[in-house]
Amino acid sequence: MATYKDNSKKRAKAPAKAIKKNREKAKPPFRIIPLGGMKEIGKNCTLIECNNEILMIDCGFAFPEYEMFGIDIVIPDFTYIKKNMEKIKGLIITHGHEDHIGGIPYLLQEVSVPIYASPLAMGLIEHKLEENYLTCEQHVVKAGDRFRIGGFTVEAIQTNHSIADSLAYSVKFAGGHVFHTGDFKIDYSPLDGNVIDLNRFSQLGDQGVDVLLCDSTNVLRKGYTPSEAVVRRSIDEIFDNTERRIIIATFASNVHRIKYFIEASMKHHRRIAVSGRSMENVLALSKRLGYLDDIPESVFVDVSEAKNLADNKITIITTGSQGEPMSALTRMAYDNHKSVKLKKNDVVVFSSSPIPGNEKVISQIVNRLYEKEVSVVLASAMDVHVSGHASSEELKLIHTLIRPKYFVPAHGEYRHLVEHAKLAHSLGQPNEHIFLLGNGDALEVNGGSTHVERGYTSGEDVMVDGYGVGDVGSKVLNDRKKLSQSGLITVSVALDRATGSLMAEPILNTRGLIFEEEHMDLIREAISVIYNTIGKSTSAGALDEASLTRAIKSDMKTFIYNTTKKSPMIIPVILYV
Ligand SMILES: [Zn+2]
Numbered sequence: 322m323a324t325y326k327d328n329s330k331k332r333a334k335a336p337a338k339a340i341k342k343n344r345e346k347a348k349p350p351f352r353i354i355p356l357g358g359m360k361e362i363g364k365n366c367t368l369i370e371c372n373n374e375i376l377m378i379d380c381g382f383a384f385p386e387y388e389m390f391g392i393d394i395v396i397p398d399f400t401y402i403k404k405n406m407e408k409i410k411g412l413i414i415t416h417g418h419e420d421h422i423g424g425i426p427y428l429l430q431e432v433s434v435p436i437y438a439s440p441l442a443m444g445l446i447e448h449k450l451e452e453n454y455l456t457c458e459q460h461v462v463k464a465g466d467r468f469r470i471g472g473f474t475v476e477a478i479q480t481n482h483s484i485a486d487s488l489a490y491s492v493k494f495a496g497g498h499v500f501h502t503g504d505f506k507i508d509y510s511p512l513d514g515n516v517i518d519l520n521r522f523s524q525l526g527d528q529g530v531d532v533l534l535c536d537s538t539n540v541l542r543k544g545y546t547p548s549e550a551v552v553r554r555s556i557d558e559i560f561d562n563t564e565r566r567i568i569i570a571t572f573a574s575n576v577h578r579i580k581y582f583i584e585a586s587m588k589h590h591r592r593i594a595v596s597g598r599s600m601e602n603v604l605a606l607s608k609r610l611g612y613l614d615d616i617p618e619s620v621f622v623d624v625s626e627a628k629n630l631a632d633n634k635i636t637i638i639t640t641g642s643q644g645e646p647m648s649a650l651t652r653m654a655y656d657n658h659k660s661v662k663l664k665k666n667d668v669v670v671f672s673s674s675p676i677p678g679n680e681k682v683i684s685q686i687v688n689r690l691y692e693k694e695v696s697v698v699l700a701s702a703m704d705v706h707v708s709g710h711a712s713s714e715e716l717k718l719i720h721t722l723i724r725p726k727y728f729v730p731a732h733g734e735y736r737h738l739v740e741h742a743k744l745a746h747s748l749g750q751p752n753e754h755i756f757l758l759g760n761g762d763a764l765e766v767n768g769g770s771t772h773v774e775r776g777y778t779s780g781e782d783v784m785v786d787g788y789g790v791g792d793v794g795s796k797v798l799n800d801r802k803k804l805s806q807s808g809l810i811t812v813s814v815a816l817d818r819a820t821g822s823l824m825a826e827p828i829l830n831t832r833g834l835i836f837e838e839e840h841m842d843l844i845r846e847a848i849s850v851i852y853n854t855i856g857k858s859t860s861a862g863a864l865d866e867a868s869l870t871r872a873i874k875s876d877m878k879t880f881i882y883n884t885t886k887k888s889p890m891i892i893p894v895i896l897y898v
């Protein structure tokens with residue numbers, strides 16, 4: 322508590338106070354514009370704009386929310402980027418998780434921008450680009466690197482997270498100094514030995530940081546997030562105590578953890594089979610980048626050969642820790658896996674925790690595994706997973722080291738942002754120096770003054786459905802919602818073009834509303850309603866397509882609602898013959 326205040330006083334007491342003030346006045350204004358990642362966990366994307374130059378930090382996607390029927394992913398709205406194309410100098414990536422890199426193929430379809438990322442993140446990005454036949458200028462950066470992008474001087478700083486090569490960035494430019502933590506935790510014993518560079522955090526804090534953007538994901542958790550070393554102990558315990566087949570599901574990108582599963586297997590003379598496309602891809606990439614240099618190729622065995630090995634001689638590492646429908650673990654659970662048939666007493670370890678929203682499908686898989694009498698090990702019962710995000714005490718340390726003038730909580734749902742603001746305030750940050758931004762808002766810093774412009778640009782969700790980007794709007798989503806809730810009725814009517822009389826009995830089809838064969842009475846009544854409607858329309862002389870469509874929709878809606886209390890979508894099809 323005292324630390325924060327003492328340090329800020331020290332800075333305020335600097336002898337060159339007056340000169341500094343003048344210099345601040347002369348600084349050009351700059352803007353921080355989040356396009357994603359605010360009031361949500363997903364599709365992180367932030368812009369720093371100064372002197373007609375823009376630096377982008379991260380470009381992720383989000384998974385669709387509950388009522389986004391049929392939507393594959395959600396990406397940031399790139400309208401501002403397209404409008405200011407010539408100003409965009411570069412995109413720096415904090416790490417290779419999808420909520421930070423998943424939007425890149427969509428971005429590159431709109432603008433061309435040089436990308437700066439750590440080796441693993443760049444490897445993952447390259448794979449995406451190849452899949453989409455895209456190319457771009459690429460710069461691999463490592464912790465400690467300092468480089469210029471236009472007028473921005475960027476420094477990459479080592480952090481810890483649930484993927485290798487995670488970076489924080491210090492960005493200095495004519496307007497000021499912005500520090501972005503990326504996703505991080507403080508791990509004093511990470512599996513790769515690269516401890517977050519708190520020393521550099523502190524030095525940069527001493528140099529004066531105007532704006533800190535900081536991960537808020539775990540602000541609601543008290544204390545400290547445990548080290549990855551905890552996972553190592555639990556995994557050892559599992560391997561020490563079973564002679565059964567071990568199947569571990571985890572995130573493909575957690576390279577260091579996967580390496581540890583391999584090492585533990587080797588210690589117990591087990592060979593390793595890998596299942597799932599993303600797991601195979603990331604493993605191949607990790608080998609290429611040298612993360613698995615000390616693992617002999619001979620320990621790996623093709624998953625199709627796993628069944629030929631004794632139970633205590635094989636470990637299978639698989640995708641599917643989130644219950645993804647097509648993943649290897651899901652296929653194993655439903656007996657659809659080509660090579661792996663689950664057996665009674667197999668040990669299935671979920672080295673993961675459910676991403677919010679996935680709990681239900683994961684518990685379906687877990688129940689399925691229980692039915693197969695498999696031993697299931699979940700992170701809730703044993704420390705086979707730890708979070709990659711800083712808890713509140715770690716966040717306090719970062720605020721104390723950086724001591725920013727202004728603070729923008731980032732990477733969190735609204736409650737996380739609010740609690741992170743409170744945490745900063747409790748450490749002495751004045752409330753008027755803390756800014757809760759939404760996507761599309763802009764924080765403008767101009768010398769010593771600040772201004773927030775709400776809705777500076779569009780920060781809307783852009784929905785991706787198959788090949789369509791942004792063509793599914795709220796109207797289409799409403800239709801899908803209606804279809805999912807009450808189904809659909811089509812009414813087909815053939816009329817004589819000259820006389821307007823019916824040429825045949827109207828045909829009524831329903832989908833997702835009722836089982837037609839059991840409700841023939843209802844269908845017959847509905848058809849008589851259509852006869853009435855056409856009769857009324859004929860006497861009113863309103864037999865044109867638009868009027869008749871409106872009349873059928875309205876009468877059918879009333880009839881169906883009165884008889885079933887349901888409101889299906891109604892589609893009249895009128896044919897003039
Ligand atoms: Zn992350």
Ligand SMILES: [Zn+2]
Nearest residue numbers: 418420421504
């Ligand atoms: Zn993230």
